[in-house]
Amino acid sequence: MAEAIRNGASRSTSSVGSVHRRVFMRQAGAIGVAISTLPSAAALAPPAAAKRRLAMVGTGQRGVGSWGAPVVASYAELVEFVALCDVNPERAAVARGMIGTDAPTFTDFDAMVREAKPDTVIVTTIDSRHAEYVCRALRLGCDVICEKPLCTTARQAQDILDAHKQTGRQLTVTFNARHDAGAMKVKELLLAGEVGEILQVTYDEFLDRRHGADYFRRWHAFAENSGTLLCHKSSHQFDQLNWWLDAAPVEVTAHGRLAVYGHNGPFRHTTCRACTFKQRCEFAWDITRDERLTKLYVECEDQDGYFRDACVYRNGIDIHDTAVVQIRYDSGALVNYSLNAAAPCEGEMLVINGTRGRIEMRNFDRQPWKPAADIEIRVIPTAGASRVIPIDTDDEDHGGADVRLRDAIFRPGAADPLGQRAGVRAGVMSSLIGIAAVNSMGERRPVRIADLVAW
Numbered sequence: 019m020a021e022a023i024r025n026g027a028s029r030s031t032s033s034v035g036s037v038h039r040r041v042f043m044r045q046a047g048a049i050g051v052a053i054s055t056l057p058s059a060a061a062l063a064p065p066a067a068a069k070r071r072l073a074m075v076g077t078g079q080r081g082v083g084s085w086g087a088p089v090v091a092s093y094a095e096l097v098e099f100v101a102l103c104d105v106n107p108e109r110a111a112v113a114r115g116m117i118g119t120d121a122p123t124f125t126d127f128d129a130m131v132r133e134a135k136p137d138t139v140i141v142t143t144i145d146s147r148h149a150e151y152v153c154r155a156l157r158l159g160c161d162v163i164c165e166k167p168l169c170t171t172a173r174q175a176q177d178i179l180d181a182h183k184q185t186g187r188q189l190t191v192t193f194n195a196r197h198d199a200g201a202m203k204v205k206e207l208l209l210a211g212e213v214g215e216i217l218q219v220t221y222d223e224f225l226d227r228r229h230g231a232d233y234f235r236r237w238h239a240f241a242e243n244s245g246t247l248l249c250h251k252s253s254h255q256f257d258q259l260n261w262w263l264d265a266a267p268v269e270v271t272a273h274g275r276l277a278v279y280g281h282n283g284p285f286r287h288t289t290c291r292a293c294t295f296k297q298r299c300e301f302a303w304d305i306t307r308d309e310r311l312t313k314l315y316v317e318c319e320d321q322d323g324y325f326r327d328a329c330v331y332r333n334g335i336d337i338h339d340t341a342v343v344q345i346r347y348d349s350g351a352l353v354n355y356s357l358n359a360a361a362p363c364e365g366e367m368l369v370i371n372g373t374r375g376r377i378e379m380r381n382f383d384r385q386p387w388k389p390a391a392d393i394e395i396r397v398i399p400t401a402g403a404s405r406v407i408p409i410d411t412d413d414e415d416h417g418g419a420d421v422r423l424r425d426a427i428f429r430p431g432a433a434d435p436l437g438q439r440a441g442v443r444a445g446v447m448s449s450l451i452g453i454a455a456v457n458s459m460g461e462r463r464p465v466r467i468a469d470l471v472a473w
């Protein structure tokens with residue numbers, strides 16, 4: 019848990035006032051029942067729907083940019099932030115301004131839940147700390163919305179399964195990749211039976227040297243924080259596979275290497291800002307040119323010593339930039355997955371082969387040529403002509419996926435025809451593939467999912 023340092027200075031008087039008002043209303047209501055037989059006009063009016071009370075733990079870029087500011091801007095009639103928590107009190111205070119809330123900030127999670135009484139906690143800390151906050155929030159009586167990956171170790175997966183079972187609270191995992199336009203179309207085609215039974219899948223993910231390198235500057239570069247990119251990044255693709263195939267992974271085999279970043283560098287320093295090699299480093303990056311990142315990270319460094327622009331060539335980096343994973347599913351389907359974090363272009367290539375046809379999808383995220391569409395899907399039946407489905411996407415919010423995900427979570431009664439809602443099972447299953455892959459690399463053997471947790 020976060021250290022028990024309460025950030026009293028940032029607690030706003032208006033929020034203190036709202037707590038007092040709630041206490042007053044409870045007391046006044048009780049007195050009213052006892053002494054009055056004549057209901058007032060106000061008592062006869064239908065009660066205004068209570069807003070869902072949200073608290074956030076982990077007020078970094080994702081928390082602020084995807085779950086803070088847009089939620090305040092678009093769902094204010096449905097939800098309200100009642101508290102923010104982060105180990106770094108300065109970042110929490112900066113985040114509060116960026117989100118546009120006057121909710122109090124905390125560094126002690128339990129104190130936050132006790133005092134602010136949220137209905138739902140949004141967990142957006144670094145990956146390896148998700149599990150402890152998920153379990154704690156569930157056990158303190160809250161529902162939870164957790165960023166991917168749900169967890170980074172098998173022990174954490176078991177703790178979450180146990181806490182979820184014992185509390186019966188709601189746990190949502192925010193797999194926004196299920197809301198990608200291309201991923202949704204693929205699911206639609208599969209549900210329509212276009213390929214018949216799925217026999218085999220190849221899924222390649224490639225991050226370019228802008229996006230890929232960024233993981234090696236940040237906390238993600240250490241397995242103890244991220245569980246490696248096979249937990250942090252591939253949790254999206256492993257979840258998509260589980261969802262598309264509508265099957266459970268049984269066994270995982272993997273190989274990985276660190277081929278470009280970390281110890282492979284020709285030189286190294288601490289941060290890009292301090293670096294004496296920046297004139298000749300292909301990964302040199304000036305964080306101070308980004309006002310938002312400067313406020314959120316550079317100006318908060320004195321609190322936690324976290325450098326958002328650390329050297330991608332640090333010697334201690336222990337995650338892979340290149341990996342291949344094979345997954346066998348209980349349906350019999352066989353999957354080949356690959357991840358490359360230093361490619362010359364960015365996107366995904368997917369091939370699904372089935373008994374009645376084949377789907378090919380190419381997701382063009384960034385490349386030095388102009389593709390005909392942002393996403394191209396080709397459907398090739400075993401008999402008859404093939405057809406192409408071009409899809410163009412929004413530039414912002416992961417191609418519009420984040421907006422669709424937020425609507426699905428915060429708009430009551432939203433339909434879910436493609437089964438995009440993801441709960442504890444989906445979250446655990448996706449993480450377990452990454453965890454099994456890392457174990458497989460370390461132990462040089464296939465790893466069975468059933469050996470990792472007891473359901």
Ligand SMILES: NC(=O)c1ccc[n+]([C@@H]2O[C@H](COP(=O)([O-])OP(=O)(O)OC[C@H]3O[C@@H](n4cnc5c(N)ncnc54)[C@H](O)[C@@H]3O)[C@@H](O)[C@H]2O)c1
Binds near residue numbers: 078
């Ligand atoms: N779904 C997506 O597309 C997507 C995109 C980006 C990030 N994410 C996820 O969002 C989460 C946050 O990522 P980010 O990019 O915002 O990282 P970040 O470094 O910007 O933010 C993480 C925050 O967590 C805080 N923190 C660290 N340890 C903590 C602890 N023990 N208790 C409380 N706070 C703690 C840090 O101080 C920081 O403010 C990660 O889990 C990441 O995987 C998801």
